[in-house]
Amino acid sequence: MTIRDRGKLKWLPAHFMPEHRKMLREIERDMMRMQKPLLDEYQIEEMERQVCEAMEFAQPVKLTVWRDGFTYEEVGRVHYLEPIQKEVRLKTELGTISRIKFADIIAVEMKE
Template sequence: MSQGIYDKRWEQKFILPEQRAALLNKKREVQKIEKPILDEYQLEEMARTICEAMEFNSVLLISIYRDGFIEEVTGNVHYIDEVKQKLHVKDLKGDTNFIAFESLLTVGAYEG
């Protein structure tokens, strides 16, 4: 008997939407990571890079931690709100992203 036929015989043919959503949520939970801890040197380096980018209006590649995943935003830092502890970043599409200081992971110059 062929191995392919055997697999198809015991495979589930139909799945309820609730089952599918639960399986996708479980898979997503497994893929989550813990937030990395940054030392003071990394924080100072990010602050210096952000200040230089604002001065020369250069594009940055910013990695942020959001809900267990690392996301990247590419754009110009438009404004630093020190009271709310947020960066206002205008990305390459023209959208404005509000990024909290505590969610920053890496900040670097965009090569592209």
């Protein structure tokens, strides 16, 4: 008769509950967050000019977007500027349209 031992599984910490692991992941995520960069009015004006130019000439752009402490990059063509809700509608290469608040945009780069 052989002893069926679980090996390393037996010695793993058994007191870690799912709630505890979730809390540890949230703490690690909070430590990785960054504050939104402050833009002066000249930088905002330059970004507005680049977005309008990209829409006029149907050029692809790369928008760096700040959301919830993290930055994301969106690439596509500017489809429409919504003046009332102050958002940019970007048509991606996959054909989907993503809505981006202009206040969340921190950088605009023209793609060639």
